[in-house]
Amino acid sequence: MTVIDAHGVVKRYRTGDQTLEALKGIDFRLDAGEFVSIMGPSGSGKTTLLNILGLLSTPTEGRVLLDGRDVTDLGDRKRTHLRKRTIGFVFQHFYLLPTLTAVENVEVPRLFDHDPNRTQRAEDLLTRVGLGDRLDHRPDQLSGGQKQRVAIARSLINAPKVVLADEPTGSLDRDTGRQILDEFRRIADEDDVAIVAVTHDELVNEYVDRTVNLVDGLVGEEALDA
Amino acid sequence: MLEEFYRRFPSVLMARRNLTRTRMRSLLASLGIVIGVLAIASLGMFGVALQYSISENLGGLGNQVIVSPNPEADVYNLTERDVREIRRVSEPGTTVSPVKQRREPVSYGRGENRTDFVYGVGQPAEVYNATEGRIPEPFQSGALVGQSVADEHDIQPGNTITVNGTSVRVRAVLESSGSFSQLNPDNRIYLPVSSFEESNYAQVYVTAESGTAANETAIAVRESLNGREERVRVQELGDIVDQVNETFSIINTVLTGIASISLLVAGISILNVMLMSTVERREEIGVLRAVGYQKRDVLKVMLMEATLLGVLGGLIGVGLSLLAGLAINHYTVNDATAVFRLINGAYLLGAFAFGVVVSILSGLYPAWKAASEEPVEALRG
Numbered sequence: 001m002t003v004i005d006a007h008g009v010v011k012r013y014r015t016g017d018q019t020l021e022a023l024k025g026i027d028f029r030l031d032a033g034e035f036v037s038i039m040g041p042s043g044s045g046k047t048t049l050l051n052i053l054g055l056l057s058t059p060t061e062g063r064v065l066l067d068g069r070d071v072t073d074l075g076d077r078k079r080t081h082l083r084k085r086t087i088g089f090v091f092q093h094f095y096l097l098p099t100l101t102a103v104e105n106v107e108v109p110r111l112f113d114h115d116p117n118r119t120q121r122a123e124d125l126l127t128r129v130g131l132g133d134r135l136d137h138r139p140d141q142l143s144g145g146q147k148q149r150v151a152i153a154r155s156l157i158n159a160p161k162v163v164l165a166d167e168p169t170g171s172l173d174r175d176t177g178r179q180i181l182d183e184f185r186r187i188a189d190e191d192d193v194a195i196v197a198v199t200h201d202e203l204v205n206e207y208v209d210r211t212v213n214l215v216d217g218l219v220g221e222e223a224l225d226a
Numbered sequence: 227m228l229e230e231f232y233r234r235f236p237s238v239l240m241a242r243r244n245l246t247r248t249r250m251r252s253l254l255a256s257l258g259i260v261i262g263v264l265a266i267a268s269l270g271m272f273g274v275a276l277q278y279s280i281s282e283n284l285g286g287l288g289n290q291v292i293v294s295p296n297p298e299a300d301v302y303n304l305t306e307r308d309v310r311e312i313r314r315v316s317e318p319g320t321t322v323s324p325v326k327q328r329r330e331p332v333s334y335g336r337g338e339n340r341t342d343f344v345y346g347v348g349q350p351a352e353v354y355n356a357t358e359g360r361i362p363e364p365f366q367s368g369a370l371v372g373q374s375v376a377d378e379h380d381i382q383p384g385n386t387i388t389v390n391g392t393s394v395r396v397r398a399v400l401e402s403s404g405s406f407s408q409l410n411p412d413n414r415i416y417l418p419v420s421s422f423e424e425s426n427y428a429q430v431y432v433t434a435e436s437g438t439a440a441n442e443t444a445i446a447v448r449e450s451l452n453g454r455e456e457r458v459r460v461q462e463l464g465d466i467v468d469q470v471n472e473t474f475s476i477i478n479t480v481l482t483g484i485a486s487i488s489l490l491v492a493g494i495s496i497l498n499v500m501l502m503s504t505v506e507r508r509e510e511i512g513v514l515r516a517v518g519y520q521k522r523d524v525l526k527v528m529l530m531e532a533t534l535l536g537v538l539g540g541l542i543g544v545g546l547s548l549l550a551g552l553a554i555n556h557y558t559v560n561d562a563t564a565v566f567r568l569i570n571g572a573y574l575l576g577a578f579a580f581g582v583v584v585s586i587l588s589g590l591y592p593a594w595k596a597a598s599e600e601p602v603e604a605l606r607g
Contacts, residue, residue, distance in 0.1 A: 056601050056602045057600075077520060081518070084519075089516050093509075095605075097240075097243075099246065104239075109518050111236040
């Protein structure tokens with residue numbers, strides 16, 4: 001089942017009187033339970049694509065379908081609402097709130113919902129990623145790998161269809177990186193969650209179902225043709 | 227219980243944790259509010275205490291009217307006819323005491339002579355109370371002295387003083403009344419009216435049963451004695467009380483106005499702290515937006531921080547103001563508990579509310595700025 005279907009995606013930035021074309025017409029499909037990596041050199045448009053897939057920004061041209069629904073022209077409120085329901089984010093620098101405990105950090109996306117099971121669910125997720133004994137630790141009491149696992153638990157709290165990860169192993173050593181990728185693999189297989197990881201890290205490719213190469217705002221083969 | 231509260235109001239949890247992150251900065255920001263609230267509330271309460279202590283002194287005046295001759299109309303004293311007329315037009319229950327006045331050499335015991343005013347009054351028992359001795363009724367011989375005169379010269383009832391070469395026995399020491407009143411006997415010596423050769427009166431004191439009766443009497447006296455020309459001056463002491471009260475409420479308004487400037491400064495310091503905080507936490511706010519926080523959720527968290535700063539500062543400010551109020555009332559009206567008056571409560575509540583409102587207003591711009599940041603921009607770092 002297709003979760004995300006983007007086609008003909010173009011993104012132009014205007015900086016001063018220059019126009020920068022970050023994406024030059026990308027087609028990208030993602031099925032449920034699929035683990036896909038997007039690779040490419042800096043400036044190839046990886047993060048721009050991830051932001052568009054994650055409803056954090058809108059394409060200049062082209063359409064994006066999420067779960068079969070056209071989300072290209074939605075306003076900020078609706079995009080935010082949809083993002084919350086269907087998409088989880090994992091960042092290179094974790095971006096946990098330093099003042100909150102691990103459990104509270106996992107609860108953050110649902111904090112404003114009146115959900116009596118929120119804490120229980122957060123604790124279950126943390127236990128699942130192997131942090132059952134670190135529930136009440138603050139981020140500064142956790143290692144890099146542990147922080148990233150808290151971030152993964154946080155990305156799953158809303159039972160998303162897609163998890164988008166921007167350089168998820170970028171701040172971790174190789175062994176820790178493997179643990180995190182194992183975690184992703186398991187989530188994709190067990191929960192049928194689609195995962196997109198934007199990365200420089202070749203290691204990721206050992207875990208993914210397929211890799212999309214971006215070069216200068218185009219997908220690999222097309223880039224070669226151009 | 228706190229857990230339950232945080233569960234219900236998650237923005238309070240996040241705001242509180244954020245504030246404790248930079249504890250010193252938060253404390254300094256609320257300190258501004260503390261000072262502002264303290265300034266407004268304690269200046270307000272100071273004004274109230276001052277007004278209270280003054281009107282306590284003036285309090286007995288509201289029902290008094292003084293009728294005096296108007297020298298500008300070439301009238302230098304009031305005749306027996308005038309006094310009868312005043313009696314006639316006065317409201318029932320009113321005491322009318324005509325007073326005579328002259329200057330005489332007076333000596334107290336061994337002391338030398340000095341020239342003082344001596345006053346003659348018909349029925350002093352109607353107007354005054356004695357602290358020592360007894361006021362004779364009718365008052366036909368002897369002398370009555372005010373409290374200050376008695377204290378100064380160590381006079382007790384039974385002592386004699388010499389007025390214009392004649393010895394008179396002091397019959398009573400008179401109780402002091404409101405210090406601003408012309409009726410106040412504090413510094414005076416009274417002799418019987420019969421001892422005065424002059425048949426006319428210097429002034430007539432009218433004491434009515436109430437402020438309203440005094441006012442009506444004053445109007446009636448003006449009407450009957452001041453025909454074509456203004457022969458007498460009729461002074462209502464209630465007017466003075468009103469004027470003093472009015473003046474004090476103006477002073478109070480100005481003082482609290484000046485004090486509110488300090489709250490304004492506090493507001494600017496909160497604005498500054500919040501702006502710094504939004505810049506520092508740009509990425510965190512971006513993450514919140516990315517994981518599905520609406521703009522208004524971010525706005526709520528940020529405004530809650532400003533509110534907490536205001537409430538914290540306001541509460542401390544109110545606490546300190548209450549202490550200041552106790553001290554102020556202790557020293558001005560000799561009764562610390564006088565701080566627990568409704569009007570002071572209004573000042574405390576008003577200052578607190580003003581402090582919180584200033585904080586929230588100061589938080590509006592930073593909160594709006596944080597909420598309207600594009601998450602993509604914020605996450606780019």
